[in-house]
Amino acid sequence: MASSTVENYLKATLLHEQKADGIVPMGALVEALGVVPGTVTSMVKAMAAQGLLEHEARQGVRLTPIGRALAVGVLRKHRLVETFLVRTLKMDWSEVHDEAEALEHAVSDRVLERISELLGHPTTDPHGDPIPDAEGNFAATKTQDxxxxxxxxxPLRVTRILDQTQEFLAYVQETGLKPGAKIRVLRREPASGVLHCELAGGTEVALGLHIAGKIIVGAA
Amino acid sequence: MASSTVENYLKATLLHEQKADGIVPMGALVEALGVVPGTVTSMVKAMAAQGLLEHEARQGVRLTPIGRALAVGVLRKHRLVETFLVRTLKMDWSEVHDEAEALEHAVSDRVLERISELLGHPTTDPHGDPIPDAEGNFAATKTQDxxxxxxxxxPLRVTRILDQTQEFLAYVQETGLKPGAKIRVLRREPASGVLHCELAGGTEVALGLHIAGKIIVGAA
DNA sequence: ACCTTGTTTTTGATTACTCAAAATACAAGT
DNA sequence: ACTTGTATTTTGAGTAATCAAAAACAAGGT
Known part of the structure; x- marks a missing residue:
């Protein structure tokens, strides 16, 4: 059995591979896990010895098939638990990330499948992130920008929020730019770096272009 | 924050105090936690230093008020989680004990109160064990034998099963002597040590008197 | 080629939990 | 009081995960 710590290293590696493919530098894990570099080196060595990661000296790591399968399982748990907390326990979608962080290591496969069933086997979580199925496959994602x-x-619809920090989720919550919201982009001002868009109710919101990159939309 | 290990020591101590009051011998913890005696001695020392237990040398331990409060909290989590697994996730009541064992350490107070609310603030779990409220008080229990x-x-009703081992729960499940079942005791045979009772459907069950002591009943 | 800067690795310690096995204390029985 | 058996404690050691701080390396720029 993989410990919670190992599961966290696997998950962080998978998330990094998904957003920027190629080898995952040690520094990325230092950042994601909030530990000092030396800790990552020794953990990575141990995990490589277990066949969960390949470690290229002074380069970084990449998941082995076994490591990837485990990591996808953790991600599935995390995202199903988040969905469950919001839909069944009526928790605020911007506060469930940390709760799920703890629960993902304690939920057994048996319990997880019951939860998936209860929720009707959802394919995205409350932040719009895709939930892999029990075999580890991600649903084909529609064209999104x-x-x-x-x-x-x-006419567009918000489908996903890429930044899961407390502050950003609170901001998204407040402005109403959360997944499911219908919006329309009015104009971009490259000079000032500001983007203006219109919400369903007609209210207008201005936000920085670098912030806009964290919000994903699809056809309404 | 108390680690899972500490929480388990606290819970085991509380359960022993509840069923046999007075000091809890080290051996009881050895038994309950499945570790060697030396391990219990050193854990107990550390916990006593933290103010969670009082340790009487060569006698055993007893909970301090702080330790008791934490232990009751763990028990509340365990039993609410069990109830949730049975009622909401439709799991078999005889298999939820071990799942709850893992989840009780990962569920935050915030999540726990949502679960309690969802279930309508139940006062007993699927085995008939009482669930303390959020302040740590156990509901007054009706007269039971x-x-x-x-x-x-x-005419009696099964209200509680004291033995939570897999085999015993499976036996109870199979014979139908589970909490809620209506029964009537026909006779006891001290010589053979056998007790005969009748289930709701008219079926008759014979079981040893030492086994009967693990099943609690109240007025129907 | 050399120096600077940033990343990664090594080394030495620490904390929490555990076991094995030896030492000690206690309670009871003769 | 002495022996015996059981419960408890001590001692020494190991594993997993971590940090601090020093050392090694890689890549560029002059």
């Missing part, structure tokens, strides 16, 4: 690249004046 | 001491020929 980040808010700073999508077409202007089209 | 174990099956080997109760009156004959009275």
């Amino acid at each position: 980040s808010l700073d690249l999508c077409a202007l004046d089209q | 174990s099956l080997d001491l109760c009156a004959l020929d009275q």
Whole structure:
């Protein structure tokens, strides 16, 4: 059995591989796990010895098939638990991330499948992140763009929030830019770096282009 | 924050104090936690230094008020989680004990109160064990007897199963003597040590008197 | 080629929990 | 009081995960 710590290293590696493919530098794990570099080196060595990671000296790591399968399982637990906390326990979608962080290591496969069933086997979590199925496959994702690249004046729907920090989720919550919201991009001002968009109710929101990149939208 | 290990020591101590009051011998913890005696001695020392237990040398331990409060909290989590697994996730009541054992250390107070609310603040778990409220108080328990001491020929209802081992729960499940079942004790045979009782459907069950002591009943 | 800067690795310690096995204390029985 | 058996404590050691601080390395820029 993989310890909670090992599961966290696996999950962090998978998330990094998904967003920037190629080898995952040690520093990325230092950042994601909040430990000092030396700790990552020794953990990574141990995990490589267990066949969970390949460690290229002074380069970084990449998941082995076994490591990847475990990591996907952890991600599935995390995202199903988040969905459960919001839908069944009526918790606020911006506060469930940390709770799920703890629960993902304690939920057995048996319990997880009951939860998945209860929720009707959802394919995305409350932040719009895809939930892999029990075999580890991610559903084919529809064409989507980040808010700073999508077409202007089209009816769009927010599908995903890439930044899971407390502050950012609270901001998204407050402005109403959360997954499911219908919006339309009015204009971008490259000079000032500001983007203007219109919410369903007609209210207008201005936000920085670098912030807009963290919000993903699809056709409404 | 108390580690899972510390929580388990606290819970085991509380359970022993509840079933046999007075000081809890080290051996009881050895038994309950499945570790060697030396391990218990050193853990107990550390916990006593933290103010969670009082340790009487060569005698055993007893909970301090702080330790008791924490232990009651763990028990509340365990029993609410069990109830949740049975009622909401439709799991078999005889298999939830071990799942709850893992989850009780990962569920935050915030999540726990949502679960309690979802379930309508239940006061007993699927085995009939009382669930303390959020302040740590146990509901006043109605007069109850174990099956080997109760009156004959009275309509009774099973309210609680004291033995939580897999095999025993499976046996209870199979015979139908689970909490909620209506029964009537026909006769006891001290010589053979056998007790005969009748289930709701009219079926008759024979079981040893030492086994009957693990089943608690109340007025139907 | 050399020096600077940033990343990674090594080394030496620490904390929490555990075991094995030896030492000690206690209670009871003769 | 002495012996015996059981419960408890001590001692020494090991594993997993961590940190601090020093050392090694890689890559560029001059």
